[in-house]
Amino acid sequence: xxxxxxxxxxxxxxxxxxxxxYDIAAFADRSVRHFWPISRSQLxxxxxxxxxxxxxxxxxxxQDRYPTKxxxxxxxxxxxxxxxxxxxxxxxxxQRMQDPVVLRTFLGPHMSRDRLAxxxxxxxxxxxxxxxxxxxxxxxxDAKGPVGPHRFGRxxxxxxxLQAEATIAWTQEVQAMLDAEPDxxxx
Amino acid sequence: xxxxxxxxxxxxxxxxxxxxxYDIAAFADRSVRHFWPISRSQLxxxxxxxxxxxxxxxxxxxQDRYPTKxxxxxxxxxxxxxxxxxxxxxxxxxQRMQDPVVLRTFLGPHMSRDRLAxxxxxxxxxxxxxxxxxxxxxxxxDAKGPVGPHRFGRxxxxxxxLQAEATIAWTQEVQAMLDAEPDxxxx
DNA sequence: GATTTCATGTAAGACGTTACATGATTCA
DNA sequence: TGAATCATGTAACGTCTTACATGAAATC
Numbered sequence: 001x002x003x004x005x006x007x008x009x010x011x012x013x014x015x016x017x018x019x020x021x022y023d024i025a026a027f028a029d030r031s032v033r034h035f036w037p038i039s040r041s042q043l044x045x046x047x048x049x050x051x052x053x054x055x056x057x058x059x060x061x062x063q064d065r066y067p068t069k070x071x072x073x074x075x076x077x078x079x080x081x082x083x084x085x086x087x088x089x090x091x092x093x094x095q096r097m098q099d100p101v102v103l104r105t106f107l108g109p110h111m112s113r114d115r116l117a118x119x120x121x122x123x124x125x126x127x128x129x130x131x132x133x134x135x136x137x138x139x140x141x142d143a144k145g146p147v148g149p150h151r152f153g154r155x156x157x158x159x160x161x162l163q164a165e166a167t168i169a170w171t172q173e174v175q176a177m178l179d180a181e182p183d184x185x186x187x
Numbered sequence: 188x189x190x191x192x193x194x195x196x197x198x199x200x201x202x203x204x205x206x207x208x209y210d211i212a213a214f215a216d217r218s219v220r221h222f223w224p225i226s227r228s229q230l231x232x233x234x235x236x237x238x239x240x241x242x243x244x245x246x247x248x249x250q251d252r253y254p255t256k257x258x259x260x261x262x263x264x265x266x267x268x269x270x271x272x273x274x275x276x277x278x279x280x281x282q283r284m285q286d287p288v289v290l291r292t293f294l295g296p297h298m299s300r301d302r303l304a305x306x307x308x309x310x311x312x313x314x315x316x317x318x319x320x321x322x323x324x325x326x327x328x329d330a331k332g333p334v335g336p337h338r339f340g341r342x343x344x345x346x347x348x349l350q351a352e353a354t355i356a357w358t359q360e361v362q363a364m365l366d367a368e369p370d371x372x373x374x
Numbered sequence: 375g376a377t378t379t380c381a382t383g384t385a386a387g388a389c390g391t392t393a394c395a396t397g398a399t400t401c402a
Numbered sequence: 403t404g405a406a407t408c409a410t411g412t413a414a415c416g417t418c419t420t421a422c423a424t425g426a427a428a429t430c
Contacts, residue, residue: 004417005287012294022381035289037281039419044383065427067381079297086291086298094224094391097284100192102222102346104273107199108339110266111273147368152295155361159289166353174342181334191389209409226391231411252399254409281419 001053005093009036010046011074011082014056016149018073021047030137031153034130034160047072055081105174113178120178124171131164188240192280196223197233198261198269201243203336205260208234217324218340221317221347234259242268292361300365307365311358318351 009032010024017027021044028038038046050056055078058070074082101123108116134157141154196219197211204214208231215225225233237243242265245257261269288310295303321344328341 002416005285005290006417008294009290012290012297015297020381021383022379032290032293035284035286035293037283041383041420042418045418048383063380066379067426069381082294083297086294087302093285093287095284095286095288096224096390097222097282098192098280099222099282099346100280101282102343103192103196103199103219105346106219106222106339106343107195107269107273108342109336110199110202110270115274149296151364151368152293155295155364156289156293158360159286159292159357162353162357163350166349170346170349173345177338177342181338189388193389207409208411209407228392228411229390232390235411250408253407254398256409283418 001049003049003053006036006038006042007046007049008082008085009038010043011050011055011078014047014050014072015074015079015082016153018071020061020069020071022069024072031156034134034163035156050078053081054078117175117178120171120175124168127164127167127171131161131168134158134160134164188236190236190240193223193225193229194233194236195269195272196225197230198237198242198265201234201237201259202261202266202269203340205258207248207256207258209256211259217320218343221321221350222343237265240268241265304362304365307358307362311355314351314354314358318348318355321345321347321351 009028013024013028013032016031017024019027021040024047025040025043028043032038047056047058050072051058054075056072056074058072060068061071062068101119104111104116104119137157138154138161141150141157144150196215200211200215200219203218204211206214208227211234212227212230215230219225234243234245237259238245241262243259243261245259247255248258249255288306291298291303291306324344325341325348328337328344331337
């Protein structure tokens, strides 16, 4: 039974907010998506793993209008494992990032200027959407007061906002560059 | 013979700067590392793939002081394949990113404040180093004049700089938050 | 009647990393 | 003498995604 960083992501989510896989997926989408996206199927895999390890316990909860769900919560052993992992060596788990739009910009000399401009616009719009969503999260958490564990959730949302703003500024910068040179050569 | 995005990253690198695997690795480190990191072994794998596909041709070059190297350059078929890929549907190849430090911040309630502060400092220093490296790249490219294919390389370096600056600002923000609340509880 | 929400999982495979393996030359 | 540079690859493994599979209830 091996555990990866994703195991601890899910364990962290469960710690914050116990619930079914379905619930946790929704929570993950609002919280960790912009710095540690996780697929639905991996989520369920990790929940099973957590239960096998004794780090979370699942309980079947009957509902009358909806299917029975399995609600997970962290066990004391799970909390201990999480803290030990966090305390352990910074684990040079390299910051992975792949940005297809930046790649396309890099390969710009091979693209039509209009097509690149389209991609940049789409990218900017995505970043604007993300910024808006995360701003809502921050506002919502601010309404709860300046203390408590959601301070940290707020901090990670701020990270996404700052990155999104950098992305928006960058797309505008590149667009300005494209506009400045009006030669539509593809080669 | 399947080709992934990484295949086209390497093909793009070869297009820009023909050379040996070793040369290309060095170039990748200065150019695409911050938005599409690639391991050395994957590089060699992709170069073999490119040759098998007929998208790049490798030629053995003898050297007297150093081992013989295999120099690659893109073929016309490779250029065509690259352009077709770039022209094809924006390929919802999701922007992958995993940031361990942001994750640790999210799990802040389970960490000692000092340990988190250490990680944030290390992260900020890494971002500062990256910003400095990329600033050098930009300055270097600016010295070559405002036109030519390196405009795009400059643009992608600018991306890294803006992201690094956002990261630096964020770590300072979080550090200020930690400093504001002097309760060293770990639970 | 169609779509969305709720709910959970498996199986196959793509993708990418680390560790292993080798060895000459140059420079301090 | 030791480290760094130059140079290339394989093998094993870990990680994660997509597609597949199912099905009831609620809402439009």
